[in-house]
Amino acid sequence: MPHHQRADARRNYARILAVAEREVAAHGADASLERIARVAGVGSATVRRHFPGRAALLEAVFHERIEALCARAAASVDAVDARAALLDWLDGFTEYAASARGMAEALAQDRLVEPERVSACSVQLEQAVEPLLRRAAESGAVARDVTAADLLTLVTGIALATERHADPAAEGRRLLELTVRGISPVR
Structure with a gap:
């Protein structure tokens, strides 16, 4: 994650990644990106902005x-x-x-x-x-x-x-x- 991002963008990235780690551990590589976004409290576009795929x-x-x-x-x-x-x-x-x-x-x-x-x-x-x-x-x-x-x-x-x-x-x-x-x- 680039350090030049705004503080809220860095927090979103960290929150998305933490949720993704739990979801992948629970559901494997096909963990739902929509669920990750929802649990992280961000929109799916925010997830895709940080992780394009x-x-x-x-x-x-x-x-x-x-x-x-x-x-x-x-x-x-x-x-x-x-x-x-x-x-x-x-x-x-x-x-x-x-x-x-x-x-x-x-x-x-x-x-x-x-x-x-x-x-x-x-x-x-x-x-x-x-x-x-x-x-x-x-x-x-x-x-x-x-x-x-x-x-x-x-x-x-x-x-x-x-x-x-x-x-x-x-x-x-x-x-x-x-x-x-x-x-x-x-x-």
Whole structure:
């Protein structure tokens, strides 16, 4: 949100975002924009002025956690064990994507419904994991043809498959472990 906005516009933005976070957590990526506006006490035009589309709103909702995942990847890029660093990051991403209702759906919509339009969240995550993946591939821990996009698609699929599970994060981690045995078996 630009800092040059009027104080009331900044308050509206913050209120809309807070309501959107709750609504997405409760209803997923298809949370009603009209309900978000109503609960935030603003008109739907105000919501659209701050967030020109659903994708922009979802990117804002998930922004902080995406930043934390990117920072986690950057902090691990020089780890001695490249495989462990990559798997640790994937585990953290899987846990969050499985437990943050709406995130996996938002990422999946980008890749499946509109593959030519990839969200800023997807781009950030791919760029963050790329160095970890490259180091793991160079060490022989991961097949060289595995891409960052493949890993995001994999985790997104796991998160979508587990979202209605009693403990989505635990089930997501379990499925990731099963998958890792296939893409990067311990030697």
